[in-house]
Structure formats: structure tokens, C-alpha cells
Amino acid sequence: MLEVPLWLWGTFAATVVVSLAIDLLAHRTAHVIGFKEAALWSGLWVSLALAFGGLVFLVLGSTAGTEYTTAWLLEKSLSVDNLFVFAVIFGYFKVPRAYQHRVLFYGVIGALVFRGIFLSLGVAVVTRFTAVLFVFAAVLFYSAYKLVKDEQDTFDPGKSFAVRLLRKVVPVRDEYAGTKFFVKEAGKRVATPLLAVVAAIEAADLIFAVDSVPAVLAVSDDAFVVYTSNAFAILGLRALYFLLAGLLDRFHYLSKGLAVILAFIGVKLIFQASHKMISPSVPEIPSPVSLAVIVVVLAFSVVLSIRRPPDAKEDEPSRSSDGPHP
Template identity: 80%
Template sequence: MDVPVWLWIVFAVTVVVSLAVDLLAHRKAHVIGFKEAGLWSALWVGLALVFGAVVFVTLGTTAGTEYTTAWLLEKSLSVDNLFVFALIFAYFKVPREYQHRVLFFGVIGALVFRAVFLTLGVAVVNRFTFVLFLFAAVLFYSSYKILSGQEENFDPGKSFAVRLLRKVMPVQDHYSGTHFVVHEEGRRVATPLLAVVAAIEAADLIFAVDSVPAVLAVSDDLFIVYTSNAFAILGLRALYFLLAGLLDRFHYLSHGLAVILAFIAVKLILQAAHKMISTSIPEIPSPVSLAVIVVILAASVTLSMRRPPEGKEGADTSSAEK
């Protein structure tokens, strides 16, 4: 796809300015409430959709549909990240007023790592089409683990990044405000806040195993896959604070994500077969993929709300009566 340089520049400027505004708006540590999280979520979603409109106008309907599909897919898969964020914050007992700062730097790291992974992924897919079959196998396995309840438990304290950090420098037991590193007895010491950032980055590397193959099923154009990933990641912090405390209510969402991963795996297989075996083998068009993802997500959320998890229905009824 022939992407004009100015569009890359617009994207880069938008991301940098957005991060700067977000950092300035939250320069003072405070607890992010539901209303504030809702406003920021609306802002990030609106920004992603506006950029998508620019892609539609500039690069055409196909590119615009691929961008929207990839963004929605990444947004839905990122819900799993929210559960891990909650686990990490609970494990390290992170004060609520420091959580946004941690996620901010976690997002910056995720943007850098995804740029590397997606660049390599696009290069490999364009050169070796058979890799798509391997990607499909990864997604099928991930889908199976979710549906069978065999998802690997992520232990924040034992993650490679945290263990590496402890080898590089000592980590103190208590928090020192929003500082990541402090000087103690003439030496530099990491605070638990830096360990939390390391754990979040490690978690993102794990999720990239599913995320990168999935988005490459939608498009093999670096501009489409990276910009959609970036805008989905930018809104992750606000989404976390918006849904904090409500994640367990969407208990069917993980099943929906498993179905989406399986569907994307089928799309990858057909895509590879179309290129390697016969052009008569049909591919799944992006508009169809977009429609399927929307329907599955809507069904998962609706079913979760209509059938609360055990132990929640009575609590909800009591709350309603009060």
C-alpha cells in the first residue's frame, strides 16, 4: 500500500501530542474516577475513529475497513490485558493514585515493542507465506486454552522482566511517591513502582503472541496494523479505570475472545491457502471479519449482562432494592 509520508507524520504527531497532553493532565498523582475515565475513553475512541476516517478518505475503503477491523480486534483482545493489570496491581499493592503513571509508561513500552514485532511480522509474512499456518496454529491453541480453562496464570513476581530488574539493582519494599528510582545510602535503588512497570511490559510481550498474528490476519500492511494497534493501546489506561471493578461481570467475554481467535485462525488459513495453493480458495473479506467481530463482542457482553456470574445476581438485586 502506497502510504504518503505526510500521513505517517500526522500519525506520529497525533500520538506524541496525545501522550504529552495525557501526561500533563495527570501530572499530579490522583485516583482516576469513573467519570474522568469515561471522558478519556470517549476521547481515545473518538481520536481513533477520526484517524480511521482520514484513512478511509486518503487510502480508500479497503484500507479504511482493514484499519477499523484491526483496531476493533486489538481493542477486544486488549480486554485480557485489563485482567492482568488488575492482578499486577493487587500483587504489588499499588496505591490507586499511582496506577495511571505506571500504565502511562507501560503504554510507551508497548508502543515500542509492538512497532518492532509488527515490523518483523509484516516482513516475515510478506516473504514466507507458510508462516500464516503457524500463526493460525498459535491462535487455535490460544482459543483452546481459553475455552478449556487452561490459560496460563501470569505470576507478576516471577516474570522474567521483574527477575532481571532485581538482578540489575535492588528493589526496596516501600513506595517512594511516584519515583521509579531513588538514592539510598549512596546507591541507586528501584522502587516497587519500577517493578510494576517491568511486570506490565512482560505481560504485554506475552499478549503480543496472540495479538500480532491476529492483526496480521486482517492486513499485512505495516501502516494499517501499527496505527490500529497504537490507537487501541493508547486507550487502554482509560478503559482499565472505566471497567475497574466490573471486569468479573463480563464473564462471557473471554469465551467471545476465544471464538474471535478461532475465527481469525480460519481467516489466516484461507489467506495462506489462497496465496500458496489456489486462488480459487476464497479469502474472508475485511467487511465480513469486521461484522463477525462486532456480533461476537455484542453477544458476549449481552449474555454476560443477562446471565450474571454466580454470586453476583443476588448482590445486584440487593443493590437495586436499596
């Protein structure tokens, strides 16, 4: 495990808090996020993540820096699939575009908390039970198979556990009330659909953690590296959503590229576990190789999607819904 100085943890925490505060102030008035604004914020988040990665290189060394960059890029690429689910949720609940950033803001805060818990548990389990890496590899192989066969689990926002639990705890009205999560009706406090949307977003992140956590633990088993890389990838997810809104179905080969990446990470896990449990002679796949594979596969998937656009039928959004309000 890396000996991470306390000030580096403090720098990370301060960067996240200040960044979120600035983001919230910049979007304190609900408005539609356009392409130009989303591009500027995306550039800011990417620059911030890479700058912190440079700091990791300088303080913790090239190995830790490469692992951080690889884990960040891996999580960034896997999170693209989250965007499709966000589109489904927003379509199902008919969320006005001006309110979507506020929903994703609180979704990011929840994701930072839950992902921190899952990664901490994952690191603890991997440290004590190396054999669990074989289980993680199987999970990644299965996820890759579903992506190749286009057999991803359908996500019904209205039936998610979080939304159903919310409805049991508090009544949910049908109409929005600006960016408010609660209003009073007949002297009683009721939730607006916006709170149900946040619950659905959080439930979706829990589902994606099933793939994300094993994948990033294949890159590093250090808590600092895996959490900071995940955090910076999650922070930029909102801007990425608005940047790619309306273009998601154009990158129709991206899911196949993600399948290749997940399968490769699964193989990396098997080699890693075999090296530790069976024989030191079994080679491990170095992080620079993993980083190169992820970059090449993502670039090839995007270029191929642009050069071979989907036909009319494939171009129809297949993951969105105009379902009813809660």
C-alpha cells in the first residue's frame, strides 16, 4: 500500500469541495445547459483530473501516477454507459431540461459517498482474499458478454427499489415545483418528482458499481488511487452528459469497445490473481499496457462509429422512454 501523505488527502478533499461549491454557484439559477457551456465544463473537469494525476506522479511516483490515469480513464469510459440510463430516467419522469443539472449534481454527491464505501470494502476484501479476483473477473466477462450480445438489463426507473422505497416513505406528487424536492399540500409535506429522479439516479449508480468497482480494482488495490480516480471521473459526468446529449446513439460501436475493455480487464484480474496465488512466474499485465489498450480501443470505437454511422433503424433511440410521471 502507498504511503500517502495526509496533505495529499487534504488537497484532494479540498479540491472536490471547492469544485462542487463553484459548480453549484455557477448553476444556482436553473437553466438549460448548452453545448458550449457543457464543453467548457468538460474541459475544466478533465484538466482538473489530469492536473491531480500530475501531482500523484510527482508525490507518489510514476507507478501510482500511471495507475491513477488508467483507473480514471477506465472509469470515464465505463461511465459513458451511465449516460444512456440518465436519458432513460429523464425521459421516463419527463424532467425539464433546465432541472437536469440540479438532479445530476445531487446524484454526483451520492455517487461519491456510495462509491467510496464500495471501493473501501473492495480494497479490504481483495487485500485479505485474493481469490475474490477470480469472481470479479467472472463478473466482468459476463458484463462484456451482455454488451457484445446487446443483452443489457433494462432499467425501469419507476420500478427501481429506491423509487419504490421513496414512495412508501413519503407521498410523491405528479407535478414539478421548480427545483424544489419538497412542497406542502393541505398542510402535509410531499415530495416532488425531482426527488424521485434523484433516487432513480442513485439506484442506477449502485447497479453500475457492480462492473465499475471490480474493473478499477484490477488496476490498483490502493484506496487512494482507486477512489481519487473514480471521484474525478464522477465529477465530470454531468458535463459529459450535456456535451453528448443527442449524440449518444451515434457512438454505436462504443458498447462493443467497452466489452473488449471489460474482457481485457477480466484477463488482467486472472493473471493478477494467478501471480499471487499460484506462482510468481505467472506474469502480471503492467498498468502502462492497460492504459494503452484502453486508449486504443476507445479511439478505435469512436472513429469506427463516425466512419460507419448507424442506419435509420439503429439511429432511433432505443434506451429512452416517454413514460408517465411518478
